[in-house]
Amino acid sequence: MKKNLTMFLIMVLTFLSSLSNAYEPQDVVYEDCSKKQVVQADCSGFSSETQPKNVIIFIQDGVGINQIWSSRVYQNGVETKLEFEKFPYQSLVKTCSLSGVTDSAAASTALATGHKTQNGKLGIGPLNQKLTNITELAKKAGKAVGIVTTDELPGATPAGFVVKINSRTKYGRIAELYLESAPELLMGGGRKWFQKQTSSSEQASIIYADAGKTISKAEGAKSKDLLKQASSLGYNIIFTREGLNAYTPEWQKVLGLFSIINMPYAMDRSLESPEPTMEEMARFTLNFLARDPDGFFLMFESSNTDKAGHSVDQARVIDEIIAFEKAVKVALEFQKTHPDTLILVTSDHETGGMEVIPGNYQKGEYVAIKWTTKIMPIVPALHSSQRVPLYGAGPSAELVEKVNDNTEIFCIMKQAINKP
16 A cells, blocks of 8 residues: 555655756756865755665766756757656756866765775775775665666776776776676676786776876776676676676676677667667566565766767767657656655766757757867867756655755665665
8 A cells, every 4th residue: 555655645746847948058057077076975954754765876977967858959959858857856066076187086986985086996985995886885785786887897986886996097907806896787888898908908998087197097907706706796798788688587687788898879870780779678687686675776877978079979879868758757656656765866976067048949959059178179068066966766765855965866866775
């Protein structure tokens, strides 16, 4: 009876949310990240009468209000919101790090641990102390843990939820730390960091630092065969979307490595592509994790929005958000039959300082924009200090409206994970 009542209330709130306002370009707020930041979130005020069994946080890397609004216009027109914009609880969240404008490492650390830190650090505090993260708390509560990304798995955003290391560039070591933590499910790109390598040819790999510089990934050659190690730890290892279809109930853990580096843009995928879509990964992941009787924690990242933002590629930003929305829809379908599921949707930061030029825009149009952090033609657009939206639906989602800083998103997840 109680479960049926909870499901009914969620349906009512979802309907009412469709009547509410969503964020518009005029709602953009820039923070002064030079100001002193509160290092650790105060979670004492984050309690709820409802207790979710499952917690899902969706992260759109580099996405702010204007990226979402321009995607809404292109996909639906001005008035018809994207699915996550209809969530009943919403707030705008500050993302500054202790270095100023955040990078993905410090932002992920804030989300996963409730602590601010300097850019570049993953799960490590400002005094170089190791921080307790949300996946550790989930494991302690007996819940399964899933990490899904379209980035390389050792990328900053997914890694910040699991590993503790002083530099985001140490991809080889981060891959090892994943296996030491052993989440039940890991999916994304970055297969080369798990394969045994015999040369240092991959050391030339470059990623864009969030300050607009380019940096080499610090580990290219390594002698350890992490795929063999993963297999010995009980992981079923899959490399293609067909691998998802080979699933059997005997699988205890899953390591999906669908690309040598990061997974491709949705726009560049063919129907015959061996890589699964975000929608397909979400559907498999939720079915797999739901087997745990104690529930699960899932972090699901869409990373290519950030790459497109650094490249000031509006079309790809929008296409990735539309593809991401399909994954969120899968979670909403899951929530209908599992009403004890909390869904959060947010971003780690905004990329590009996107601003919308006012106009009378129609469905199917790209809105006119300017990228305010694109300061030189040869330098990628930088991150900005824009606040990013946070959307919540399900039990405990009302706490979203209390959130002012990204560290406080951890507070919502912490109270949801902890058993009463």
